[in-house]
Amino acid sequence: GAVVSQHPSRVICKSGTSVKIECRSLDFQATTMFWYRQFPKQSLMLMATSNEGSKATYEQGVEKDKFLINHASLTLSTLTVTSAHPEDSSFYICSARDSRTETYNEQFFGPGTRLTVL
Amino acid sequence: GENVEQHPSTLSVQEGDSAVIKCTYSDSASNYFPWYKQELGKGPQLIIDIRSNVGEKKDQRIAVTLNKTAKHFSLHITETQPEDSAVYFCAASKGNAGNMLTFGGGTRLMVKP
Numbered sequence: 001g002a003v004v005s006q007h008p009s010r011v012i013c014k015s016g017t018s019v020k021i022e023c024r025s026l027d028f029q030a031t032t033m034f035w036y037r038q039f040p041k042q043s044l045m046l047m048a049t050s051n052e053g054s055k056a057t058y059e060q061g062v063e064k065d066k067f068l069i070n071h072a073s074l075t076l077s078t079l080t081v082t083s084a085h086p087e088d089s090s091f092y093i094c095s096a097r098d099s100r101t102e103t104y105n106e107q108f109f110g111p112g113t114r115l116t117v118l
Numbered sequence: 119g120e121n122v123e124q125h126p127s128t129l130s131v132q133e134g135d136s137a138v139i140k141c142t143y144s145d146s147a148s149n150y151f152p153w154y155k156q157e158l159g160k161g162p163q164l165i166i167d168i169r170s171n172v173g174e175k176k177d178q179r180i181a182v183t184l185n186k187t188a189k190h191f192s193l194h195i196t197e198t199q200p201e202d203s204a205v206y207f208c209a210a211s212k213g214n215a216g217n218m219l220t221f222g223g224g225t226r227l228m229v230k231p
Contacts, residue, residue: 006161034218043207043221044162093161105150105211107219109161 003027004096006110013084014118021079021113023094029074030096034107035067038091050077074099084117091115120145122210124222132230137198139225141208142190148210151191152219153182156205165206166193198229 003026013019023033031052036044048069049057056069068080077096081088091114095107121144131137143151149170154162168175168182168191175182179198184191195202205226209219 004161043223046218049218105219106152106164106167109154109163112159112161114159 002098002108004094004108004110006094006113008113009111010114010116012116012118015085016083018080018082019084019115021081021092021094021115023077023079023096023110025075025096025098025108028096028098028100030077031074031099032097033071033077034095034097035069035077035079036093036095038093038112044093047079081115084115086117089115089117120148120210120212120220122208122220122222124208124225126225127223128226128228130228130230131198133198133200135198137195137202137227137229139193139206139208139227140190141192141210141222142188143210143220144189145210145212146186146189147212150211151182151184152209152211153180153193154207154209156207156224158204162207195227198227200229200231203227203229 005024007022033050035047037047038044046059047062050069050071052071052074058064066082071077091112093112095109124141152167153165155165156162166177166180166182168184179196181194205224207224208222211219
């Protein structure tokens with residue numbers, strides 16, 4: 001149980017285009033999902049907290065108009081990188097919290113999406 | 119906010135030896151401490167976690183200890199194997215709904231056969 005999938009696993013795009021990444025909880029419902037960015041040999045940096053049916057909460061320094069988050073259902077959150085530039089190239093990872101165990105912050109992580117912007 | 123520091127950043131051990139990774143945290147209200155293993159090109163996988171109402175937890179070759187007074191917790195891996203080679207992250211959280219995990223900087227563990 002507690003499986004989280006991400007799609008696509010890898011994406012290469014041209015500068016100026018937009019890219020959408022999907023995060024799905026496969027066998028549980030997640031009212032809260034998180035989006036992280038990880039640069040090579042660095043730790044995970046939280047970008048935003050995605051709440052089902054409401055607006056996402058962004059961390060300081062993360063542009064909400066550039067990184068659009070939609071959490072339209074209890075099993076799906078999407079991250080859209082708009083007008084991508086080479087500096088947006090990174091490993092994007094989502095995680096989800098099981099709605100049944102929200103008293104403790106157990107998070108289940110997806111396999112990540114490698115974004116390369118040319 | 120919470121700050122989590124992790125040491126060492128790299129650790130090399132011989133197969134069969136033990137490995138210890140240590141983390142300290144700053145927020146005394148934190149009460150949930152997971153450890154994640156991340157292999158190259160993959161997402162983090164939870165390997166063990168501990169909550170503030172216990173001091174030690176063990177799962178086969180992996181154990182975690184927690185010292186709330188000193189605000190530090192450690193991961194212990196015994197009888198290391200080459201497949202244990204990966205990056206390990208500690209994290210801390212207050213555990214309330216909506217509270218996020220704060221990650222340590224990571225430890226790259228290399229187990230030499």
